Amino acid sequence: MNGSLAVFKRELKSYFATPVAYVFLVIFLFFSGYLPFRQGFFEIRQADMRLFFSNLPLLFVFMVPCTAMRLWSEERKSGSIELLLTLPITVSQAVWGKFLASWFFMIIALLLTIPMPITIIYLGNPDVGAMLTGYLGSFLMVGGFLAIGCFFSSITKNQVISFILSVTVLSILVYAGMPTTLNYLSSFLPAGMVSAIETMSFLSHFESIQRGVIEFKDIAYFILLIIGWIYACIVILNERKVS
Amino acid sequence: MIEVNKLSRSFGPIVAVDNISFSMTKGEVLGFLGPNGAGKTTAMRMLACFLRPDSGTAKVCGYDILEEALQVRQNIGYLAENAPSYDEMTVGSFLNFICDCRQINNPEREKALDKAVKMCSIESVYHQSIETLSNGYRRRVGLAQALIHDPPVLILDEPTDGLDPNQKYEIRQLIKNMSKEKCIIISTHILEEVEVVCSRIIIITNGKLLVDSTPKGLKEEHSASLDEVFRKITCKR
Numbered sequence: 001m002n003g004s005l006a007v008f009k010r011e012l013k014s015y016f017a018t019p020v021a022y023v024f025l026v027i028f029l030f031f032s033g034y035l036p037f038r039q040g041f042f043e044i045r046q047a048d049m050r051l052f053f054s055n056l057p058l059l060f061v062f063m064v065p066c067t068a069m070r071l072w073s074e075e076r077k078s079g080s081i082e083l084l085l086t087l088p089i090t091v092s093q094a095v096w097g098k099f100l101a102s103w104f105f106m107i108i109a110l111l112l113t114i115p116m117p118i119t120i121i122y123l124g125n126p127d128v129g130a131m132l133t134g135y136l137g138s139f140l141m142v143g144g145f146l147a148i149g150c151f152f153s154s155i156t157k158n159q160v161i162s163f164i165l166s167v168t169v170l171s172i173l174v175y176a177g178m179p180t181t182l183n184y185l186s187s188f189l190p191a192g193m194v195s196a197i198e199t200m201s202f203l204s205h206f207e208s209i210q211r212g213v214i215e216f217k218d219i220a221y222f223i224l225l226i227i228g229w230i231y232a233c234i235v236i237l238n239e240r241k242v243s
Numbered sequence: 244m245i246e247v248n249k250l251s252r253s254f255g256p257i258v259a260v261d262n263i264s265f266s267m268t269k270g271e272v273l274g275f276l277g278p279n280g281a282g283k284t285t286a287m288r289m290l291a292c293f294l295r296p297d298s299g300t301a302k303v304c305g306y307d308i309l310e311e312a313l314q315v316r317q318n319i320g321y322l323a324e325n326a327p328s329y330d331e332m333t334v335g336s337f338l339n340f341i342c343d344c345r346q347i348n349n350p351e352r353e354k355a356l357d358k359a360v361k362m363c364s365i366e367s368v369y370h371q372s373i374e375t376l377s378n379g380y381r382r383r384v385g386l387a388q389a390l391i392h393d394p395p396v397l398i399l400d401e402p403t404d405g406l407d408p409n410q411k412y413e414i415r416q417l418i419k420n421m422s423k424e425k426c427i428i429i430s431t432h433i434l435e436e437v438e439v440v441c442s443r444i445i446i447i448t449n450g451k452l453l454v455d456s457t458p459k460g461l462k463e464e465h466s467a468s469l470d471e472v473f474r475k476i477t478c479k480r
Contacts, residue, residue, distance in 0.1 A: 006343030010329070017331045017372075079327035083388070086291045086323070087344040088316040241293055 003089030007097025008104075011071075015105050020070075028063055028109050032056070033116065047124025052116055053134045053210045057174045057202055060145050065166040067105065068149020069159045071098050072237070076157035085241060092234045099150050099230055106142045110135065130212035137209030140222035141202055145170055147229035154233045177201025244269055244396060244426040245290070249299035251450075252285055259285040261450035262299070267443075269395070272422045274441035274458070275430040278477050282450040283430040284324050287398050290428070291321040303396055317345070320394035322402055326385030330374035334365060334384050337373060338391060345392045355391050362417060363387040378405040386414070397427040403436060415440050434469040448477045 015021040036051040044051070075081035084094055120126050152166040153159075175181050176197050186194045198204050205218040245267040252260045260282040267273055275283050288294040290301055292312040300307055306314040328337055338359065342352045360366055363383040368376055373384060386402060402418075403411045411433075418427060418440050431437065437444060438458050446454040453476055454461065458469060465472045 003344055006340060009343065010332075010340045013336070014329065014331055078330065079323065079325060080329055081327075082288070082293055082323040083327045086293050086316055086319070086321045087341065088313050088346075089344055090313065 003087075003093035004097040004100070007084070007089065007094050008101045011098050011101035012104060015067075015101075020067075021105065024063070024067060025109055025112065028059070029112055031059055031063075032113055035059070036116075047120050047126035049117060049120060049126070049131055049134055050210070052113070053138065053206075056138055057141065057206060060142060061167060061170045061174055064106070064142060064145040065149045065152075065163045065170065067102055068146050068166060069153050069162040071102060071150050072154040072233075073157050073159045073162045077159075081241065085237075091237050095150070095154075095230060095234050095237065099146060099233075102146050102150070103143050106146060107139055110138055110142065127212065130210070133212045133214055134210040136214070137206050137218075140209070140219065141206045144202065144222050144225040144229075147226040147233075148173075151229045151233040151236070154236045173200070173202050175201075177203030245301065245303050245428070247290070247299075247301040250286065250289055250296050250301055251298045252282075252289060252294060252296050258450050260289070260296075260447075263447065263450075263452045264299075265445060265452065265455055267426050267428070269426050270423055271443055272418065272427045272429065272441045274437040274444045275428055275447070276432075276434075276437065276444060276473065277430075277447040281447045281477075283447065284400055285450075286447070287321075287400050287428065287430060288323075291319055291323075291398055292316055293323075317392075318395055320389035320392065320397045322382075322385045322389045322397075322399045324400040326382045328373050328381065328384060328388070331372060333370055333372050334376075334387075335369050337384065338387060341388050341391055347392060355393070358393075359387040359391040362390060364413065379407060379410050382406060383410070383414075386417075395425055397421070397425055399427070399429045401430055401432070403431065403433065411436070434473060438469060446473065446476055453477075 032052065032055065035055040036049075039051050039055075041051055072081070075084060085091060117126075117131050120131075121128070148169055149162075149166040152169070153162045155165075156162050177200075182194055182198055185197060189197075199221075205221045208215060209218050245265075247263055247265050250260055250263045251258070263286060275287070277283050285294065289296050290303065290308065292308050292315050295309070300309050302308070303315045304318040306318065308315050329340075332340065335356075338356055339352075342348075342355065347355050360369060363386050365380060365383050365387055368380050368384075373381065376384065382402065382405060386399070389397060389399065399418075403414050406414065415436060418429070421427070422440070422442070429436075429441065441458060443457055444454065444461055445452060456464070461472050462469060465475065467475070
């Protein structure tokens with residue numbers, strides 16, 4: 001069996017062998033359902049999932065680091081990194097295996113929100129295509145979030161530090177794309193720079209996919225983000241394996 | 244089977260391993276001795292391709308630890324200090340994970356599992372999760388993990404630490420039985436163990452190799468017990 005696959009299997013099982021997965025799923029499903037209802041999911045009388053998807057980035061800023069922080073910090077803390085990296089698998093196989101397992105776990109979490117679209121389809125006549133691209137966008141976005149979390153998990157053996165660092169970086173990347181931030185920035189920055197900041201943020205790319213427009217640049221943004229941060233993680237682990 | 248060539252490694256200002264060279268052939272059991280912090284673990288970690296040496300290199304079964312790390316790891320069974328493993332897994336699923344990584348597939352896997360479990364006598368805890376095991380059992384699970392692919396080279400960092408006298412005896416017997424077909428490096432602080440299982444002794448202090456001899460030769464040379472010899476050599480500095 002390929003090294004990545006072995007690590008993937010073990011990692012995924014470990015989520016469900018501990019209460020981590022269940023606590024996470026319950027909290028995530030509660031908030032991802034509660035927030036749209038609070039904002040008037042029924043009152044706006046529109047058969048779409050825009051409210052649901054628009055809450056995801058902010059929810060992920062806190063929830064994704066929770067799953068990502070343990071990826072490597074825990075290995076370092078318990079010393080099992082020494083076991084893992086003396087098995088005949090490469091560092092990049094181990095990193096990809098772990099990252100893909102956490103990504104798969106988050107995709108499961110997102111798929112468990114399926115009662116939401118089912119309700120909408122039952123009640124109204126929504127654009128199913130937009131819902132599907134919305135989910136596709138969420139999968140890609142959560143992958144990007146996880147890649148960043150995975151990187152910050154690899155630089156320290158302290159899970160709290162890794163959590164705080166990834167929340168900070170993720171917030172910057174999310175808030176940079178908010179209209180309020182952009183308005184403020186445009187008061188003193190040249191227009192070119194403001195739009196550069198906007199395209200660096202998750203939000204603009206996620207929103208255009210979620211509206212049903214699948215463009216190469218948005219997909220490429222997330223793929224490059226994932227590959228870039230994971231590569232950085234591999235470099236860090238190759239350089240510094242102990243503590 | 245193992246050729247260590249001027250291996251060095253430092254952590255900041257601390258020189259952990261300083262220019263160590265030695266070589267080993269099949270059938271040898273090398274006792275790696277030295278006071279705490281002498282650099283034993285660092286040296287073993289480099290041989291297991293976990294740490295990169297600052298300079299120098301080593302060959303294990305003809306493979307270079309820098310250039311062909313994967314092949315080296317395939318040929319090594321490595322038990323790290325404190326026998327790290329994944330606490331939430333059961334012993335069985337942990338060993339199956341090791342088989343996955345080492346690409347041991349059925350039907351060989353069943354045989355390999357059977358053999359390793361029997362050798363380390365962990366049948367009774369096979370379905371228990373590792374976090375519930377005592378120190379001794381954990382170490383035996385670690386040992387089973389290192390033996391599962393029947394490697395030609397074994398590197399064991401304090402394999403008997405924390406075991407009761409019976410378990411220590413069993414592990415020593417196990418090492419002795421394997422010694423003919425394998426090349427084994429053991430680090431330990433228990434000198435009676437060295438006398439029983441090792442055919443060769445290396446003592447390092449402050450990262451430097453001070454003695455490369457046999458237990459017998461060392462005792463005759465200094466006409467004292469190994470304990471006294473060890474103290475004499477390592478307290479000089």
